Amino acid sequence: MKTIVFGGDGFCGWPTALHLSARGHEVVIVDNLSRRAIDAELGAESLTPISSIEERIAAWHEVSGRTIEFVDLDLAQDPEGLLALIARTAPDSMVHFAEQRAAPYSMKSAGHKRYTVDNNVNATHNLLAAVVESGLDVHLVHLGTMGVYGYGTAGMKIPEGYLDVQVTATEDAEGNPVDPYPIDQQILYPTNPGSIYHMTKVLDQHLFAFYAKNDRLRITDLHQGIIWGTNTAETKQDERLVNRFDYDGDYGTVLNRFLMQAAVGYPLTVHGTGGQTRAFIHIQDMVRCVEIALANPPEAGDRVKIFNQMTETHRVRDLAALICEITGATMELVPNPRQESPENELHVVNATFLDLGLQPTTLSEGLLLEVEETAKRYRERADLSRIPARSLWNRTTHEGVPPSLAGTEAGAAGPAAVPTAAGR
Numbered sequence: 001m002k003t004i005v006f007g008g009d010g011f012c013g014w015p016t017a018l019h020l021s022a023r024g025h026e027v028v029i030v031d032n033l034s035r036r037a038i039d040a041e042l043g044a045e046s047l048t049p050i051s052s053i054e055e056r057i058a059a060w061h062e063v064s065g066r067t068i069e070f071v072d073l074d075l076a077q078d079p080e081g082l083l084a085l086i087a088r089t090a091p092d093s094m095v096h097f098a099e100q101r102a103a104p105y106s107m108k109s110a111g112h113k114r115y116t117v118d119n120n121v122n123a124t125h126n127l128l129a130a131v132v133e134s135g136l137d138v139h140l141v142h143l144g145t146m147g148v149y150g151y152g153t154a155g156m157k158i159p160e161g162y163l164d165v166q167v168t169a170t171e172d173a174e175g176n177p178v179d180p181y182p183i184d185q186q187i188l189y190p191t192n193p194g195s196i197y198h199m200t201k202v203l204d205q206h207l208f209a210f211y212a213k214n215d216r217l218r219i220t221d222l223h224q225g226i227i228w229g230t231n232t233a234e235t236k237q238d239e240r241l242v243n244r245f246d247y248d249g250d251y252g253t254v255l256n257r258f259l260m261q262a263a264v265g266y267p268l269t270v271h272g273t274g275g276q277t278r279a280f281i282h283i284q285d286m287v288r289c290v291e292i293a294l295a296n297p298p299e300a301g302d303r304v305k306i307f308n309q310m311t312e313t314h315r316v317r318d319l320a321a322l323i324c325e326i327t328g329a330t331m332e333l334v335p336n337p338r339q340e341s342p343e344n345e346l347h348v349v350n351a352t353f354l355d356l357g358l359q360p361t362t363l364s365e366g367l368l369l370e371v372e373e374t375a376k377r378y379r380e381r382a383d384l385s386r387i388p389a390r391s392l393w394n395r396t397t398h399e400g401v402p403p404s405l406a407g408t409e410a411g412a413a414g415p416a417a418v419p420t421a422a423g424r
Contacts, residue, residue, distance in 0.1 A: 001294065002026040004089060006075060006127070007097030009053050010035050011244040012143060012227065012286060016095060018234035018241065019287035020294075021066050028089055029053070031098070032074040035244075038105070044248035044386040047260060047378045048230065051240040059240035075123035083130040086138070093139040093294050094131075098123050099200065103147070104337070104391035105250040106197035113196045120200035121207075128211045139218045139297040141290060142208065144201045146225050146279045146310060146348070150192025151340055157347040161223065161306025163189045194340055195393070208304045216300040220293045224286065225279030225310030225348075228255035229367065230374050232284050243283070245374060247382065249389030255280065257387070258320055259368060262329035263375035264382050271389070272336030274317025275343030279310035282361040292356050308350045311360035326365050327372060339393040 007013040008029030021027045039045050099120040106116040193199040211217045235243045246252045247260040258268045289309045298305045320331045
């Protein structure tokens with residue numbers, strides 16, 4: 001299968017590209033390397049040293065004997081180039097990671113909010129429109145987020161994308177009163193995004209639903225939990241293939257952040273009460289899920305396939321306590337920068353991937369210590385001042401506007417002043 005991985009230089013995209021290549025797929029990586037530019041903006045590099053994309057691809061060829069093509073392209077800003085690429089490569093499938101992926105980053109300032117919306121929504125829509133214009137039959141797999149559902153307590157298991165509802169009809173088609181009778185329907189599960197980033201994923205859902213209905217595009221949307229772990233079987237094979245390890249307050253995912261903090265002797269930063277329950281998935285399972293999704297596409301004319309891509313749920317303070325127990329670290333409760341319920345339950349249906357053969361990698365002391373060892377190995381690269389989360393959900397000032405927007409009114413320069421089309 002020929003597959004384009006958009007955002008293939010990022011935290012999720014790079015290990016996915018290698019995983020698919022290792023299994024015989026012909027892979028093209030498309031990325032404009034903006035995630036690296038955001039590192040420069042934030043002054044917080046990956047804890048692990050990341051080789052250039054050219055060095056990464058050359059190393060993969062040395063290790064595996066397989067070739068990956070790289071194309072520098074901005075999905076959000078170059079729809080003509082995107083269409084030309086799809087026409088030239090004629091892919092069987094595409095994996096879409098090319099969106100700014102951090103909720104805190106999306107809430108830093110008005111400029112970051114505009115950038116996230118402009119980048120993410122335009123990238124997704126340009127991709128859908130290009131597939132239609134190309135006339136090709138391409139299966140699109142998109143990495144979404146469990147965050148579209150929100151983090152309140154639903155009082156039920158959250159289904160995979162769609163909710164069965166029943167409405168009562170009291171009129172016929174002409175508007176005449178009739179005896180009430182029930183009508184069963186299925187709708188997209190009601191969304192409750194908690195950040196601008198999560199809102200863009202909600203907008204993605206509606207774009208997908210329209211194009212699947214109107215243009216018969218084949219689309220799979222993966223509502224993913226929080227990734228933990230850093231490397232996969234492929235990225236471990238050579239130092240030049242190592243994956244990103246984000247630990248800063250904007251891009252670091254909670255469990256990886258805790259493990260890094262334990263490794264450098266920094267108290268584990270638990271926001272609020274730590275009563276937030278989140279869905280998690282190991283990075284090795286993430287790449288397997290993408291492979292499974294690619295192998296099980298919907299038919300043309302079917303509605304969007306939605307999978308809940310997670311393997312387990314945990315309360316944040318329980319994770320912190322576990323890591324303290326096995327590493328000897330300490331825990332510190334800090335103010336929660338987000339607007340969210342201080343405590344919530346989360347029960348999620350994830351039957352589809354299990355039925356398709358996924359054997360989940362669950363939390364274990366060995367794997368936690370493996371991540372901590374990675375953090376210890378590179379701890380001299382850590383900038384401890386970047387650990388605290390400084391993006392505030394209720395910000396009313398323009399503090400935190402990117403340096404490139406300094407001097408503009410409320411970051412009025414807009415998305416052109418902020419790096420675009422970040423890979424995950």
